Amino acid sequence: MTTPEAAPVLAIRDLRVSFPTDDGVVHAVNGMDLTLARGETVGIVGESGSGKTVTTQALMGLLKDTSASVTGQILLDGQDLNALTEAQMRAYRGKKIAMIFQDPLSAMHPFYPVGVQIAEAYRVHNAVSKKAAAAIAVDMLGRVGIPDPRRRYAAYPHEFSGGMRQRAMIAMALVCEPELLIADEPTTALDVTVQAQILDLLNELQAETGTSVIMVTHDLGVVAEVCHQVVVMYGGMHVEQATVAELFHSPRHPYTRGLLASMPTLVGESERLEPIPGVPPSLLALPGGCLFADRCPEAHRVPDNACGTRPPTLVGPDEHPSRCHLETLPPAGEVVR
Missing domain, CATH: 3.40.50.300 (P-loop containing nucleotide triphosphate hydrolases)
Known part of the structure; x- marks a missing residue:
């Protein structure tokens, strides 16, 4: 790292x-x-x-x-x-800015060889010949661990295993650095x-x-x-x-x-394992208070039903903020005057 x-x-x-x-x-x-x-x-x-x-x-x-x-x-x-x-x-x-998608098989075009698609992605942003782009694509396939990259350059997505397709997707995303x-x-x-x-x-x-x-x-x-x-x-x-x-x-x-x-x-x-009870809120009609209030095992600790009526803001130190009303409660044992 x-x-x-x-x-x-x-x-x-x-x-x-x-x-x-x-x-x-x-x-x-x-x-x-x-x-x-x-x-x-x-x-x-x-x-x-x-x-x-x-x-x-x-x-x-x-x-x-x-x-x-x-x-x-x-x-x-x-x-x-x-x-x-x-x-x-x-x-x-x-x-x-580039992206590795969750399903590389659907992210790649089934009609074109994998190497050709990587080379095309490079040529879109760099003024190089097809031959130069192909060489860069072959090198990139090798860098991501595809065996025999020169031969695999001409293979189609369906001819790759799941792990190899993911590696090829990484190669395509990183080819322009x-x-x-x-x-x-x-x-x-x-x-x-x-x-x-x-x-x-x-x-x-x-x-x-x-x-x-x-x-x-x-x-x-x-x-x-x-x-x-x-x-x-x-x-x-x-x-x-x-x-x-x-x-x-x-x-x-x-x-x-x-x-x-x-x-x-x-x-x-x-x-x-202890799963979180309940289901996430509907994004069509967000509740007026904390979005997690209905599933939260600690909402009862916050007075005046604030969790159900007032949306919390991010509070706490800049390096570790939390969006929770519990952050505003006094420490246990402290008397609020």
Whole structure:
């Protein structure tokens, strides 16, 4: 794992994304803030429907020219990507910011060989010949661990195994050496051995290129292995943010503690996993108070039903804020006058 530099490569300010539907407006992301340093890896975790993937789609500009409403700032090296048109965004997508999709088979075109697609991705942003781009693609396939890369250059996506397709997807994302790489559940469909190989590969390539990484995952084990920082999302909001060590040892939000309690371990005595009761809130009609209140085992500790009536704000130290009313309670035993 590389040590990040202080200068931020990405700054997200009050990102909000909503989608009109026949049933009403879906508020998928509701005020996301994030700063990412150069060479840093940030993990975004949360249950399905918490807004993780929509956030990354907004960063990539994939929601432009759609019915989605995207507000807020997405500053990449000071340039607000959200202010760009779709045509302007194409100059950044692939060159400055790239993405590894969850399913590489559906992300690749089945009609073209894998190597040709990687070479094309390089030529879009670099004025080189087809022969030079092909050589770069072959080299990149070798760098990500594809055996016999010259022969595999002409193979089609369906001729690759799942792990090899994921490696090829990484090669395509990194061929232009972007400043920011987004990995959306890059190891979900892989067995544990291949998963470990892919994570090691990402760490090695990040060390080589200095690329900053956003890792979207539901797997806290992956976060512990590759990330510097963690952002926990729930109901389209980030409810806690901290370093990996701080979050795992001293989680502050009840939702984060619930996620950690439902995570299996391979050490110590076998214990029964404790799932979080209930279901996430509907993003069509967000409750007026804390989004986690109905599922929270500690909401009764907050007086005046504040959890059910008043939305909490991020409070606590800058290096470990939490969106929870419990943070405003006096320490146990202290008398409030």
